[in-house]
Amino acid sequence: MLNAVIYIPLLTGLVVLLVPGSRPDLVRRIAFAGSAATLVLSLVLWAGFDAAGPDLQWRSTADWIPSIGAAYDVAVDGVSLPLIVLTALLLTVVMVYVLPEHDRAHAHAFLFLLLATGLLGVFAARDLLLFYLFFEIGLVPMYFIIGMWGGERRRYAAFKFFLYTRAGSLAMLLGFLGLYLSMEPHTFSLPAIIKAQPLANAPGASALVFFGLLLGFGVKLPTVPIHNWLPDAHVEAPTEGSVVLAGLQLKMGGYGLVAVLLPALPQAVQRFGWLLLALALLSLLYGALAALAQSDMKRLVAYTSINHMGYVTLAIAVAAMSTSASVRSLALNGAIIQMVSHGLLTGGMFLMVGMLQHRTGTRELARFGGLIGKLPAYSALFAALAFGSFGLPGLSGFIAEFQVIGATLNVSVWIAALVVLSLVIMTGVYLRLAGVLMGRSPESMPSLAPLSARELGLAGALTAVSMLIGIVPGSLVAAVSGATRLFAQF
C-alpha cells in the first residue's frame, strides 16, 4: 500500500509521456487522476495507522544492494505520515491548478509527478542511501520546472537552486557515509543506526557527521545564512512550482532534522544545541525583517517561509536543551505541526498571489488596495490564509507556534522574548499584506476578473484543512506525538 502511494505518481508520469502531443488536455486529466488516486490511498494509510501501535507501520522491505548493506526499506511513522498526506494533497492541488495550462504539458506533468515520488519516498525511506536517492529525485525536477516555466531570470535562479542543493546534498552524503562506516557490519539502515548509536562516544566523528547533515538539511529548510537561493527560486518559479517548493520541498529539510539528525546523533545535537538556537533565532528575526522590507508579494511570502521554518530549528534546539521529556515532546510536536501547517497556509498564499499575478501581470504590493470590495470571496480566503500563517487561533499555525513557544518558555524566558519579538515584526508583515484588501484602490490598479470555481475550491480546500487542524487537532497530534515521544527519549 505504501509502495502504491510512492510509485503511483511516477507511473502516472510515465503514462503521461505516452499521450500523443496533440492532447495536452488529456495529459492534465490523467495527471490529476493519478494525483487524486495518490491522495485517496494516502488517506487510507492514515486511516490504517494506529497512533498507539508500533513506531514503524506499513513497512515494506526488499534487498537492494546487499553487498554494501543498503536495503529497500520504506515505512511510515507519526512524523512522516502527515507529511505524506500533505504531499499527496498539494500534488492534487497543483494538478487542479494547472488544468488549463497547456504549455509543454507532458514534461510539466511528468516533472511534478516524478518530484512527488521523490518527496513521498523521502518521508517513507528507512535506509539512508534510499533516503538520499529519493531526496535528490525530489529536488532535481524543480530545477527543470524553474528553468522551463519560470520568469525572466529563470536560468540564474534555477542554477542557484541546483548548486545550493547539490552542495548541501553532497555534505549530507558524506555524513551518511560516516554513519554507515561507523556501523559494524556496515549498514545504511536508519532504525539500526538509531538503535545502535554508533557515534555516541566519538565526539570528533559525530561532529563531522553532524555538520554534514546540518548543511544538507539546513540548505533545504532553509536556515539563515544558507537561505540565499530561496527568494530567487520562489520569485522566478511558476506559481505551482512555488507551492511545491515552499509547501513540500522545505519540509524535506525539517523532516531530516527531526527524523534523521536528532535521533541518529542526539549527543551531537545536544552539544551543538546553542548553534541550532542561534540559527533558529537568526532565521526567525531575519526572515521577519526581510519580509517586512519587500514590495513584491511573492518575495514577501518567500521570506515569511524562512521565519516559519525557523520554528522547526528552534523546536529542535529547545528539545536538545531541555531536560524534561514532556517539553521535548511538546517542542517536536510543534515542529511537525508547523511543517504541515506551513505547507497548507504558505502553499495557499502562493496560490493567492499567483491568481493575482495571473490576472494582472504584477505582484507589486503598492499596485493593489481595497480588494475586499471588488473580489469578496478572494479577499476572505486571502485574509484567512494570511492570518492563519501569522498564527491566528482557529487555524493550524496557532497550534504549532503555541506549542513551540510554550516549550521555549520552559527553557528560557529570554529566548521566548526574542521569539515574541519576531512575532511582533511579523504582525507588521501581515498588516502590509492586509493593506491589499483594505483601504482605497490605487488609481492604477488593473481590473480583476472574479475567481473561477476551480480557484475558489483550491484555496478554500487548503483553508478548510488548516481550520480542521486548528479546531480539532486531536488526530494529528496523537499520531505525531507517538513518534516524537520516541525521538525525545535520549
Next chain:
Amino acid sequence: MPSEHCMDVWAVVPEMVLAGLALALVPVVGFARGRWRAFPAIAAVIGLVVALAVTAFMLALPPTAAFCDTWAVDRFATFYKLLLEFGALITVLVLASHFHGHRQMPHAPILVLFGTVGGMGLAASLDLGLIILFLQMVSLPSYLLVGLVRSDRRAQEATMKYFLYAAAALAVMAYGLTFLFGLTGSLELRAIGKGLHGADQVWVVVAFGLVLVGYAFEATLVPFHFWAPDAYEGATAPAAGFVSVVPKIAAFGGLLRLLLEALAGGEAAWPLVIAAVAVATMTFGNLVALRQTGLKRLLAYSSIAQAGYVLIAVAVADRAEGAVAAVGFYLLAYLLMNLGAFLVVAQLERTFGTDSIRAIRGLGRRSPWPGAAMALCLLSLAGIPPLAGFAGKVFLLSAAIDGGMTWLAVIGAVNMAVGLYYYVRVIAEMYFETPLRGESVTGGIGYLAGLALSVAGTVVFGVVPNPALLLSSLGQLLH
C-alpha cells in the same frame, strides 16, 4: 617453469577472435563498395558479441597464470575485458551510423577491434614487456581513429599531437620499467613485488614515478592530460568517445594490477602519490571544463575530472575492502554515460557539422529523445541519483572514507559540486532556450542501438547497482 603453462592458447580465445577478425577484415575493406561498406561493422558487432560471450564464460575459470606466468587468467582481467568489449561494441555501432555512406565507414571498426585487443591484453599482462607492448597496441589504433577523416586538417593536427605525446610518455615509462628490472632482475610483476621489499627506496620511487607517466598519459591524469582536449576536439565525436573510454579503462586496469601486484606493500608511498594526483586531476579538469564552449572539449575536461574521481578509490585500493570493486563499477558507469554523451554529440555533429554548445540549444524541444538521453548521461556524470554515476560516486567516496582518507572524499565531494556547473549549463541550453535551428538530429540504427544500450545501462545500474557491483567485486581478487 612448467612447460605445460607456456602455451595455453585457450587463455586468449576472446583476443584471438577479435584480432583474427580484424586481420581478416584488413584485406577486405579495400574492396568494400556501396552497401558492402557496412560489412566490416556488422562483422565486428558479431565478433564482439561472440568475444563478450566467451569472456563471460571465462569468469567461471579458476584463477591461473598462463604463458609462463606472463598472462593472468583471473576475474580481474576478465571483468576489464568485458568492459572493454562492451565499450567497443557501442563504439562500432555508433561509428556505423556516423560514417554511414562515407569512405571511412569500413576502416573504423577494424581500428576499434585492434585497440580493444590491446586494452584487453593490458588488463591481463603480468610481464613488463607485454605491458609496454599492449600499451602501444591500444594507443596506435587510437591515433588512427582520431585522424580517420584525412581531409580534416584539425584531425591531422590532433593525431600528430596525440602521437608525439604518446611516444614521449611511453618512452619515459619504458625507461622506468628498466629500473624495475634492474632492481629485481625480473620482468614479472609478482616477482618484482617480492624483489622490491629489500630494494633501495630512492630507486623504487624513481621507477614508480617514471612508470606512472605512461599510465597517467593513457588515463589522462594531470599533468599528462594535455593531449586529450586537442585530440578529442580534432577527432570525430564517436572516435573521441572511444579514446575517452577504452584506453582509459585499460590503463586503470593495468595501473591497479601494477600497484597491487608489484608495489603491494605501498612502496614509494604510492597511496599518497595517487591521492595527490587524484586531487590535481579532478580539480584541474573541473575548473577548466567550466570555461569550455565546445562540447567535445567540455567532455574532454569532464573525462579528465572523472578520471580523478576514479583515482580516489585507486588511492585506497590496498587498504579499503570495496575499493577495487568501486573502481570497476565506476568505470562501467563512466563507460555508459560518457559514451552516451559523446553519442549525442556525434548526432549533433553529423547533423549540423559543429559541436559548439550553441548547436545543442533547444535540443530538448526539437529532438526530445536524444535530448532526454543527453540530459540523463550528463546528470549521471554529475552524480545525480538514481543513475549509475551516482551509485559509482557513493562507492568511491565510501571506499576513501573507509580507507582513512576522509580528506580526499571531502575534496572529491567539493569537486562533484563544482562539476555540476558545466553539466547543468549544457542541460540549460538544451531545455531552457528556444532552438536556433528547427530541424531534429539525424537518426540511424547504430545511433539508436548505441544510445539504447548506454542509457538503459546508466539507468538500470543506477537503480539496481547490485548485479554490476557483484560483477566488479568478482574482480577484486587479483589472483
